Amino acid sequence: MGFSDFRKALKKIDSSLKEHKQQKQGQQLDNGGQQVQQLDNGGQQVQQADPQFSSNPTNPSKGDLFSRPIATSEPPAIFKRVKHNQLPKGCNYGENDAPIQTNNFSNNLALEDQTFPVWPLPYSLWLSKDPGQDVGLAVNHTEANQQVFGPEPDADPAQFYFNPPKIKSFVFSGENFQESNVNLNLENHQKLSIVAKLSVTGNQNVTFPIVHGMGFVTAVYKKIKPVIASQVGVQQFKKIGSVGKNVTKYRAVLFNQVPWSIYVSGDDVSLDLRDPNHIVGNSQPGGSVVIQLAREESKHYDNSAGIYPIAAHLQGSVNGKKGQYKFVYENKGESSNGTGLVWCLPHHQEVLTNEVKKQDTGLELDSTTKGVMKAYTTNQIVMEEPELPLDIGFEPWSSVSGFKGEATYSDGAKTVIRRAAEQEINQDVIGMANIDSMYTSGKILDKFAYIAYVTHFILNDDDLTGKILPKIKEAIEIFAQNKQKYPLVYDTAWKGLISSAEPAADFGNSNYNDHHFHYGYHIHAIALVAKIDQSFDKGEWLKENNNLVGDYVITLLRDIANPSTDDKYFPQSRAFDWFHGHSFAHGIFASGDGKDEESSSEDYHFAYGTKLLGQVIGDGDIEARANLMLAIMRRSMNMHMLFSDDNKIQPKRFIKNKVAGITFENKVDFATYFGRGTISDEWIHGIHMLPITPISSYIRKPSFVKEEWDQKLGRIVDQIPDGWKGILILNAALFDPKYSWKWFSRDDWDDRLIDNGMSRTWSLAYIAGIGGSD
Template sequence: MASTTRIPLAYLLVLLLSFIQLIASEETVTFTKTNYITPSCFQRGINTALENNPQSLTTGIPIVFVYGNRDDNEQQGDSSHQGNYAQQSNSQVNNGAQGGNPTQVGTTNSDNQQTQQTQKSEQVIVTSSKVSYAVSTDSTETATITTCSENLCSISVSTKVVPHTYSTEAVVTYTTTGSKVEKSDAKLSAGKEQAKSTRSTEYDFQTETDDSTAEAIISKVAKTTTRTIFEATVTPTTTYEGETSFESITSTKKNPLVTKSAISKSLTKTIDTSKFTDITISDTDSKSNNSKYSNSTQSSISAYGSKNNTNSVPITSTINLSEESNQAQSVPVTKASQSPYYSYYNTSSTVRLSSIAPSAIPSSSQAATNGSNSSNSSAVTTSILSNGSSIVISSAVSSGTLTSSQSEVSSSSSTSSSASSSASSLLGSKASVNGYSGDLFDAISTESPLSVFSKKELPLSIPSGVDNDGVPYETNKFYSNLFLGEQTDMIWSYPYGMLWKTQDYYGFGVQHTNASDRVFGSADTNNEGVASYYFNPIGNAELIFSSTSFSKSSNHLSVSSMKSMSALVQLSESSTIGSDYIDIPIVQGMGLVTAIYNGDLVPMLNSLMGVEELTVETSSALDKNMSKYRATLVNGVEWLIYVTVPSDSANFNLTAESPYKIKGSTAIDGLIIQIAVAPDSSSAEGYYDEAAGMYATDASVEGSVSGGTSAEYKFAYTTKGSSSSGKTIVFALPHHVESLTSTTKECSTGIKLASTSKGDMYGYLTNELVMSEALETGISFLPWVQNMGSDLSYTSEQLTLLAKSANEELAVDIKETVASMDSMYYSGKVIDKYAYILLVVSDIIKDEDVTNSTLEAMKDAFEPFINNKQYYPLMYDTKFGGVTSSASQGGDTGLEFGAAYYNDHHFHYGYFVHAAAVVGYVDKKLGGTWAEDNKEWVNSLIRDVANPTEDDSYFPVSRMFDWFAGHSWASGLFASGDGNNEESSSEDYNFAYGMKLWGNVSGDNSMESRGDLMLAIMSRAMNKYFYYKNDNDVEPSEIIANKVSGIFFDNKVAYTTYFGTPADHPEYVHGIHMMPITPASSLIRTPSYVKEEWDDQISTFIDEVDSGWTGILRLNEALYDASSSYKFFSSDNWSSTYLDNGQSRTWGLAFSGGISNAT
């Protein structure tokens, strides 16, 4: 066997030499070339030079390249390089308009003398790196084949070429020649001495970034020279450390449980359990209309018919609604009078709705039922069941595929039985896909707020220099500290933190987060040996945008253009901004922090940490008006500094006067300075080179929904300036990364930076981040959990207990009970408690009289709020722009949980919005118009919390919900050293759930789908940042055993509450993230998480809890173990002390009982 080796060394040398060139210079100056390429780019080069070689193999041939000054002959023979670099100064460099190649600018004689001194002694630095590539050899194999037949044998010879591949590496050695550093006579603060050096900094040539997600293409191969212009040779005697003291949390605020008792009242009508008989749905041509409410074209469903229908002839047929969904069609109903009614029949039949579609009979569908009864009502009929019957409610199993359906029912159809002898299906409250395709952010309204809300100003002064030009203020956003308190607390745009510096140094400080610097501790916890909090040092101000003319008295902050994702900071010498000022746009996710110097301000960059070394780097990847510096701080962190001059003729450079002061050479109107933490991998640095010069000034949230089942949303960045790629760099949080579209993923750079409290962020070279989410349309009014395996059903025993519980809990004066509460929060919880009981009576027990009486009581309970006559009336705040409490007009900011100052609005209003959706839904079934009549009042609450568009000029956009963070921020107009916070994740998504249902009832498809999207985003985000399963890889492992965050801040996670510590009451910190338990709970609080939390935490203290928190914890148990939960609520030893006045046993029984039969 012969073999032939094929090693194209010539091609290999050509390839490698094409990446490395020797640069000539008359002076002792060395240059390094940094090649930025992507894995795919490198692979194409290898494939060209080494054809047919597998990419995983290498040659192992060592090749040595020497970097140094060429000899005289070489300098004379290469005039092109000589022309570019021969005049370079060692002490100063012009970073102007010559394609990144510095030319000499006014150096002084002393500078030149210092330069000559530093060149007297030389040093050689040798480094090496490896390049792996593929090599193959071919071998020729000869095979002799003998073939014999019955009488003859033949011999044949065949040959084949067999490729052999193997792995090898090329070792590339870089020898750098440079002058030794000589100490200068310049005096440095903190005992350090200044030095100027011509030492070159070598960055490893790498073929791929540290992260496999890097998919963006670096379009330019950069020829880079690096020159040290400052090096501190003596370490400062002291170095600055950020604030690392834990800001304690006061746990003395009011408990969120409603402890005020209900006001009793005798009922004129109760649910009569003695009339239970076996019943079924029975009527012809029954119709179920669209659950949306429109002005005149949608029909209303009446759940109950006249009493005359109860005496109809019994039906003995067995009915099964068709399970075929492929014949779906829309059946329009155009008259409000076409309303199906529910009647009562004695039957022995079984009816069960199909569970194969998300809505067995969607609200816009028509179910034709053929029966033998000839009732006068054209209706679906049902009633309370006897002891031998059960109710079966078709569940929404998954995100739906139908927007409407038509089901044929025959009296001779086959039986679909349930566990008990008979069953009745429930219509109307089923989830349905609205089929909406369109804009997710349509305006709710653009009309002025209702006149019932008196117009007043909140008694909180706005600092001088803060002005939003008549646009409502964003009160709960990431930058709120800039106009609250002393305006000096930090803000976080992610990944960077910033603050206004008014002591020691003057300007706007920027810092990054290093996970290794996090501070962990434990205090007042029930989990011994587990950290109960962590936070990040604040106030580091690694680099500070400033000016040589700023001082303690000449350092004024202005804040304007405040929007949902951005704000504009301006710094000036005087309180009145003239022509000399610095613009610093702050946008969530921005990858480069940018300062634009206007007028005659000479730029200054200070550093609290101290600069150990400052180098200037020229690169062909940069635009010609741009220069690049690298500041290595005393703490070892490298910051990239990009300077862009507005014209080709402008000359500008940075020099260091001390480790704490980097100064610009002159004032240039329109000069742009951008900073970013250097990536770990030098190969990824090219992405910053390609993004530099362009900066984000704003970002807007845009989105659309398709068919009501899937949504796409994006952060569209508005930019200024220009970059070589035409794009900027933005960073995405972990919950973004999971849902990014494939197109956006292609923009990944692989650059990773830590956030303060949300794990690692990843950089993308793009002007928009686009994400997609599937919408869970199965969630509606009735109980639902993720792991339902069958229809929602109730046995007769369960129904009997439900009826008994409802009778007991409805024996109150609902209106007076609700009105007696001293805050919108408590009132909202109580009115929503009775809304859930109304829903159970209407859609599960189906008692006509009690439904009507409870509905009227609920309407009466809403009246004081609709007329604004509650304990603390609402007002329209003309200063900040919002419907808020008037409780603090006298100066007490703590009343109503701080709601007057925009604390917790989504918590408070969410209960009212959900209760209104239930009342509107039940009323509409009965032919009423309550939802339409009171739509503007309910919408006012929603507009205050979640206005979707700037078209509505009366409210800020999305006051509470932070589309970038993936959840809301509860804290309002209160300054905080650790930024915004949220204590109750569950009351956060409760608002979105209520808004979704109200959108359904009021006919606002955009609102309904927007609520679905908010729930989807929160499900993804909260399971990374708030809820800690054992496999959580986002939050630090030190806190995972707590299972829940506690209070979640911008900069801190604290396992506690504002009203009590887990050391005394662990039920507080867990329960506040559970309540209320609704059909939306299971989408966020997944069964697997709830089980882990129960096993690891709740089970350890549940037996010690005997209060209103008991019912919350036990109903939460139904999300993974509904049977155990139902045993608790149905126990003969039941005690009303297990519930506060914001939770009912009736809903607890309905939720846990129905789910226990379906899972």
């Protein structure tokens, strides 16, 4: 349902809620305003979530969480249409073409000269056009023992580690391939997959389906004589023979002593070693021939060869606290066992269903930054997260011992909180928020929305709420009307909502950097204000005909978290990578180490804001997807970004850093893009903390927070002279709320010691609510 349609429906609430429910039950308004019946996957009528705002968690509708879009209507006209000045390479990007992923593993192939690597895992691939060398798609896999640590090679902990890039174990090339006559085109842009095609002429090409977790690297040669080059060099090459229906196996051992299995199926083409650097086909296929590579040897490779995935599709569902998500592989070809082979990361392995676990091959290969992958013979990977955060809503919540599950406040605590609120509501909300940065403005809006939330729901003070709420509404409406200093525009090339500022401004928003950070703050702020408005102003804010807030927030959400390929205006799940288990913040800038993310906390803040928005507008699917994301994030981030002492995934020499810093696809760097800290490394730790909300303690376990404090932060916090001090001390409430309360409630308060996106009001309310006050 488009949100403009949703607003029209809300107008009917005033006459009779009961009548409204009867009119809406089992129906949905399409973009033309016609009533259409919606069916679940089993053909049964689905009861839609009542659009009346609800303070209770809603239930997702039946069926696949990724099958129904948030909306399919054209983005609102207030967003001017532009064509990005950096166009995707090798892609069709007309207005009627499918959206192109910008923050995805495949994006490097659409940027600059298209030669930057991609990491579908466990392999890396890139277009090789080096002068004097074979032209084609190069393949490599690195082991953990090849990782390079620095800048001090023997330091413990090391500041960074990376995997050697662009070692050409193999290059899928072809007869007469030259830099001048080979073009790389990209097709079938999906969240988990893409199809790359090297073309010489229209009917002569090599097609590479590139899919997350693919068991083999697959090349489909059409009317081109195969040439497989190796810069490492082939020491041994042997034809093994038939291993399946029309599948022939070869064994190649490179000069680095790594064995590879090579499989050929399709047309009658055989391979021979021409010289140590070239394996060649004996003829040009009349139709097509499929060549597949896999590192090492195994009967499981033999039994799965011949099948290859051309795409992978997301599916998901939620049932109570349990959430399930699937990668369903769309395959071509035949194998002797009837299935393909898929590689899984450690956070997948922990929650695979028993049916998938039975297909464990025992094969293992190192990933680049996320531990040891395992292979399963299956056509779909199914994971079940058992503990979705259904019980975490707007109110302060913590997993710290002593918290009873419900925020409570003494009169003394309320007195301290009220004094802080009386001072902070007098600030210039509109002036502070209406600036030239979607990111910073979002933080400011969120800050004051939380103050209004505290005055209304915790202090129950109508006078204070009446002073702050209109100001925060007016500030939000500037953005909802797209009248901020740099209005957002809709990019018809990549298809997304971007800033009209220069690419170097606002952390690269116009080049798709950090959208989930930026828009996540706005979404969370609007959810808070809508929640307050329900009871303080009878919910009129989102019902008014002249109010565009609903259209605005839904368009932001579609940009960063569109669930469905049926929405042709935005890519599916721009931010969150369902395979990696966290988002990537890096937009359309080519990178030799792939996509990256710095702030794990602003990542889950985006998911938390999405959850609250879904709850407050009564959209169970939005809320359910966000809950599922948060459960996946908790597992993945505590393996790959937040390091408890018992972490078994990251290199031992890196765990002592306690946090990742910046997580790339091929590197992890204990750093930030803006520096390390005034005193020590506090900025690196703090960027994984802010903002502290009820969801923080769900992700950041008390035991981890205490370890980080004892080993890294406790000894430096008193010396920090700026707003990062407040961030660190509020984070300390996740294991010791009484310590944090003592600092935030003291009389000699100094506003310079908290971040511009923090309020003392919310900090005190959160700490007191989880048991920190006396």
